[in-house]
Amino acid sequence: VSPQESLSEGDFQRLFATEAEGRLDALVDDLLELEKHGANPEVVASLFREAHTLKGGAAVVGMAHVARVAHAMEDLLEEVRRERRGVDTALIDAVLAGVDAIRTLIPLAVAGQEHEQVAFEAEQRLRIAVGGPPVVDDKPAAGRASKRAAPSAPAAPSPVARPVSGGEPATPAAASVPPLDEASSPEPEPGAGTDGTVSPSDAPVALSPVPPPAPSGGARRPAPPAGDHGAAENAPTEAHATTDGAAGRGEPARATATEMLQIPVHRIDDLVRLIGEASAATLRLGSALLERLERDPSSVTEYRDLVRSLNQLQELALHARMIPVMSLAPRLRRAVRDLARETGKEVRFETRGEDAEIDRGVLERLADPLLHLVRNAVDHGVESPDERRLHGKPAEGTIRLHAMQLGSEVVIAVSDDGRGIDVGRVREAAGRTDRSAVEMDDEAALYLIFRSGLTTASKVTGVSGRGVGLDAVRASLNAVRGRIEVRSDPGIGTEFRIAVPITMATLRCLVIKAAGQAYAIPLHSVRAVLPHQPSATVGGRAMTMLDGRPVQISSLASVLGTGNGTAGPSVVLAGLTRSHAFTVDDLVDQRDVVVKGLGELVPRLPAVAGAGVQPDGSILLVLEAAGLIERARRMDNGDRSLEAAGGGEHDEAPQQHAASILVVDDALTVRELQRSIFENAGYRVRVAVNGEEALVAISEERPDLVLTDVQMPRMDGFELTEAIRKQPTLASMPVIILTSRGSDEDRRRGLECGADGYIVKSGFDQSALLSAVERLLGAER
């Protein structure tokens, strides 16, 4: 159940939620370390950094309450870092209470809710622990759990928003906000330490060398071996995460063991099938009402009630078939371990996203592709320990399996920190049979790895080098309407991202018209529906604004080649890595489509996912967002090359947006958000997680501009800027420091070390960031 209308923000919020989980684990680890061994500057610095990064990430994704608590936590830890305050029980309890509060607030925020009381109490407790005065203003009415009005939902105020929001009441999760007492019942009291103390000034429990016991269902975890911290991997990583994962994330009440019922899968399958048939019969009933009785079915209350109940029933039944994606993890871990041993490599396997669930049938089809990807990562990606040491990497490589629910899709990433894919060799290998491969740019050439028969391995091993594999992975994914994308940075690693629908039964679609013809667009790819949008041409591409961010816009009919542009509404579609707006004639409605393939005789059309037969016998084509976006971009590029050939007067315009930007930030959410902002604006984006990595990336390929965070492990943003300025060849490369610390001292330091711009994230406004970047890039040219 996800509010489709706020997907754009929701995506990043979920990404942040997943990231925050790891950071909160790390915070707890560090706190328990302090509790055991007393103040240690390194641990304090790490604590401070985690709190700081949480604050920045939360602010960026619009979780103001989380940001507030993290901010108070940061301020308190800053006092400790500057040795103005010692470490004692009160401090540790206050920070732990902050952690608990954030764990409560994040899932609420993702569900579009707030909890003023929890944020307030945690913040107050943290402020008191500093020794400063308690926060007295904005005390809310106690016990209020308010539902936020989803301010950023782009379509909310427009009359065309209904189709996307389902024409139905708010989703059950959002609609039934329980009162505070119930909402927090599975959690410890907000702001309470596990010792049960609520009053911040009252810290009677003696400092204990043992982590305090967590109450059942409590949010605090006893010293989990957080994967991020490189804890010894003797214990399976997912063990800690799944045992207490649900409770730890502050999810609403989960059934206890006695409330569980084991049901044979086929019974659920039968149920799902029957509900599907009932839904189809209902649609036929609707068309019979229209044809025989000339009654518009949507005007018949009983019909609407029936449809709504069936939809809910279907959703519940589908949910019953869901299992966690990570149920595959033990198999994959075993494969990694075995293959690593066989190849003499040291590999750590980490998992994240234990709460992502997927239809059992879909997951079964993913087992082999995922197995293939992790084996590939061990065999092709991770280098031998000697080679890694030679390149200054830890001898042990890391393979991560990360699952995340985005709308009605699950995205599963398999990444490694190995040598990356050698695009040159891929191009060369493909060029032997296909001359056009030689001309491809790196991004296009990288995707040649999915072609059948292609191998770059110089020798055939037990697992790879036979040229079968990734094409089979792609084919298996096509069978479940999934898709795969790859990113690779030489020397840094490779990430494969798979996106699959959570379920295969029916596809909820938005039906639109373009050039007079109706098409269905899977709702999970629809980010927003906007009334007619003004657009401006930037660098040869038509752009419009969504949530203050530029998005490329095209006419759907032109992209499909069936007509020209219209002045109708726009539908913003999300691919895996970028969004694109399409203008259509009209929005028709929203319906469930049983999608069928077009048969073997029809060539594969990337923009068409399939078709459904409608109750009136007509055929409704289902479009594929990723294919459409790709096609639109290719057409835009074609247009631009035509312009360049014809004109030639605007010598800066076409090139300007191919500029490359290196985003340096240790927070995944911020990195991905910035990547999305700049990619949508037409830039090429690379990322690095700290200053050291950034320097490596710069030496490999000089970016046109560097955008860096300040607080990062290993080498911070100031040090990075200084290092860049020391190299004569990089002296003119613009560097922007983006930070959530707005102090004058920091700003002065940033400018002193040679940054061209200093932007504070709290006042973070994407168009300001984009215009700063454009200005600096323009100045450099």
Added chain:
Amino acid sequence: VANATTPGVRAGQLALLIPVGSDTYAIPLETVREVVVDPRVTQLPTSPAVVRGVFNVRGDIVVLLDTGLLLGLRPCTGEPYAVLVETAHGTAGLVATDMPQTVRLNESVGHSDIEGTTETYLVADARLAVALDVPTLLSPARISQ
């Protein structure tokens, strides 16, 4: 009965004549599932021109192919009839621009040079009909060309 080594029709066999513009083509009657009059075609954007679209035959989605373009000739004008042909790759529709008819073929009057066809036959009312090599014409590879 036609088999894989003898594509198209032979003398003495029942064939369905498919009028396309001023030309007439013949296919073995046993490969024909049915003829749909005035199919309700949904265009398939981004597909090659030879694919005129898809239509619904009792719940199945069937592709409609332009018989003229399939032979490398002029495209059909309109699609008043769709001849449903069974192939190894599933059912496909071929456009006929006039009512198809069933005939028993006489002896071949000569070889046809058009790629994807076999022999030429003289049929009733002094028309020439060119026999189609269905497996060659209705293959995924040829359609994607």
